[in-house]
Amino acid sequence: MTNSTIITQYIPPLSDPFLQIITVVLILFFTVVLGKGITIYLQRTLKDKMDKEHLNILLKTIYYGLIVLVILGVIFPVLDIDTSGLLVAGGVVGIVIGFASQSIVGNFISGIFLMVERPIKIGDQVNIDNKLGYVEDIKIISTIIRTYEGLYIRLPNETVFTTSITNYVANLVRRFEYVVGIRYEDDADKAIAIIKDLIDEQPYALVNPSPSVFVDNLGDNAVNITVRVWAPAVEWYDTKTKLLWIIKKTLEENGIEIAFPQRTVWFANGLDTRNMDGNGIHED
Amino acid sequence: MYEIYHPPFTTELTDFEDTVITVEKQGSDLVYKRTFQGKEETELVLLNNDGDILINPIEPVNLPRKLTSFLLIEFKRPALIRPGDRKKIYLTFPVEIGVFVTDRSGNHEVIDTFTFSRVKFTLYGSHNHGLICRHWESDVYSEEPKTDLMHEGYIELEIINDSNHMMEVTQAVFNAYGMKIYYGDSRIGMKASMRIINKLLAETDFSTYPTTSRFKRSMELYTSRKLIINGTKGIMEFGL
Numbered sequence: 001m002t003n004s005t006i007i008t009q010y011i012p013p014l015s016d017p018f019l020q021i022i023t024v025v026l027i028l029f030f031t032v033v034l035g036k037g038i039t040i041y042l043q044r045t046l047k048d049k050m051d052k053e054h055l056n057i058l059l060k061t062i063y064y065g066l067i068v069l070v071i072l073g074v075i076f077p078v079l080d081i082d083t084s085g086l087l088v089a090g091g092v093v094g095i096v097i098g099f100a101s102q103s104i105v106g107n108f109i110s111g112i113f114l115m116v117e118r119p120i121k122i123g124d125q126v127n128i129d130n131k132l133g134y135v136e137d138i139k140i141i142s143t144i145i146r147t148y149e150g151l152y153i154r155l156p157n158e159t160v161f162t163t164s165i166t167n168y169v170a171n172l173v174r175r176f177e178y179v180v181g182i183r184y185e186d187d188a189d190k191a192i193a194i195i196k197d198l199i200d201e202q203p204y205a206l207v208n209p210s211p212s213v214f215v216d217n218l219g220d221n222a223v224n225i226t227v228r229v230w231a232p233a234v235e236w237y238d239t240k241t242k243l244l245w246i247i248k249k250t251l252e253e254n255g256i257e258i259a260f261p262q263r264t265v266w267f268a269n270g271l272d273t274r275n276m277d278g279n280g281i282h283e284d
Numbered sequence: 285m286y287e288i289y290h291p292p293f294t295t296e297l298t299d300f301e302d303t304v305i306t307v308e309k310q311g312s313d314l315v316y317k318r319t320f321q322g323k324e325e326t327e328l329v330l331l332n333n334d335g336d337i338l339i340n341p342i343e344p345v346n347l348p349r350k351l352t353s354f355l356l357i358e359f360k361r362p363a364l365i366r367p368g369d370r371k372k373i374y375l376t377f378p379v380e381i382g383v384f385v386t387d388r389s390g391n392h393e394v395i396d397t398f399t400f401s402r403v404k405f406t407l408y409g410s411h412n413h414g415l416i417c418r419h420w421e422s423d424v425y426s427e428e429p430k431t432d433l434m435h436e437g438y439i440e441l442e443i444i445n446d447s448n449h450m451m452e453v454t455q456a457v458f459n460a461y462g463m464k465i466y467y468g469d470s471r472i473g474m475k476a477s478m479r480i481i482n483k484l485l486a487e488t489d490f491s492t493y494p495t496t497s498r499f500k501r502s503m504e505l506y507t508s509r510k511l512i513i514n515g516t517k518g519i520m521e522f523g524l
Contacts, residue, residue: 170412171411171412172407172411172412172414172415172416173407173411173416200404203348203403203404203405204405205404206404206405206406206407207358207404207405207406207419208406208407208408208419209407230407232351232405232416234351235351
């Protein structure tokens with residue numbers, strides 16, 4: 001039994017040409033109304049989740065797809081046009097095209113899911129598949145990244161969708177951390193007070209979540225003070241790069257030195273350095 | 285202080301801050317300069333311009349750069365209000381100063397903004413759905429506080445408790461898009477209200493009326509930009 005006869009079991013072909021025209025016009029009318037209804041509903045549902053350009057493409061695809069489907073599946077049988085040959089040819093062509101465009105369709109579907117789920121937005125700073133940079137564009141097949149070095153990278157949407165994404169600006173605030181090592185003879189309480197004052201002077205070092213400054217561990221060469229500061233995600237990098245040097249300078253201005261690795265070596269028998277010349281050679 | 289100046293002019297904004305604004309005429313152009321302790325902070329040329337210069341307070345959310353439109357005032361002492369009650373309190377807010385050039389048709393264009401107040405930011409609410417706000421700490425006053433014109437203004441805030449419970453208010457979030465700033469010779473004031481719906485939800489809004497009839501309306505940045513603004517209220521949905 002061919003596809004055409006299956007359909008005509010439910011929709012008998014009309015013999016009267018006038019009736020055929022009326023029926024076709026009515027079916028087309030209802031299809032257009034249904035298509036419009038679906039697109040309006042989807043537009044309202046997805047308008048906050050997808051950008052306008054991509055949403056329009058999706059809606060047009062659905063709208064015209066529905067019309068083509070109705071023409072092939074309903075109108076042709078009503079007009080007693082045998083579509084079995086078309087369907088067989090279409091099936092073969094479909095398989096060929098399907099194999100050929102497997103990755104394109106995969107990227108297209110991934111693109112739609114990316115636009116609906118929206119883990120990234122244009123302008124976001126992201127790490128996708130170890131590619132760090134700004135999202136320049138999210139297209140239906142691919143996503144464009146501009147790396148911090150200024151390189152243009154095109155990532156297929158399938159890769160973007162299936163790999164892990166780190167979005168550095170998805171949340172409003174972000175934390176950074178320093179470890180400031182001071183000498184053992186320096187006053188850690190004083191250092192902490194100075195660092196807290198410096199953080200307080202920075203506009204983008206947030207009041208809430210509050211910063212924390214504390215002695216984290218007593219290292220081999222230094223008393224290590226951990227400094228944790230929250231900043232707005234968009235100002236995070238500038239604040240981080242600015243504050244560390246200010247801390248270093250201000251601590252030194254207050255007599256607190258940043259410790260460096262050193263070893264105090266004790267000799268069982270003192271070194272007889274007086275008998276050496278400037279080149280370390282014994283004179284006698 | 286805050287007024288319309290006719291170029292050329294030189295004005296010293298504060299005695300102790302040493303901020304001087306100078307506008308000179310160079311042919312058909314104006315040269316605007318702002319110096320702090322003799323050091324040049326800003327200089328720009330207004331080409332083919334003979335407009336007046338307006339200096340007045342603006343919404344305190346524009347510096348160091350535009351990051352948010354919300355101002356969060358944290359109370360130094362929590363304020364408690366009974367269910368169904370309403371009470372007027374006074375808070376202070378930071379002042380930012382805007383310099384505008386005006387054209388013949390009365391349009392204002394901002395050319396410079398600066399502040400003498402401390403600038404800090406804070407997060408109100410959750411990390412992903414909250415708000416970044418300009419932060420300011422204020423005492424809670426029962427009458428108009430004495431404020432320094434260049435550093436602070438005051439908000440007359442009417443708190444209305446529409447809930448059935450006693451409420452503790454520790455902060456207020458205001459939307460700068462709704463701010464109506466008024467100033468006099470020695471003070472800057474705003475009139476606002478906070479309607480408490482429940483423990484986690486309140487709404488703040490500004491009144492179009494000044495706290496004192498002698499006050500003049502300030503040219504706010506958002507007013508001068510003629511933006512179409514959808515929401516002017518501050519919605520506090522992450523607690524009081």
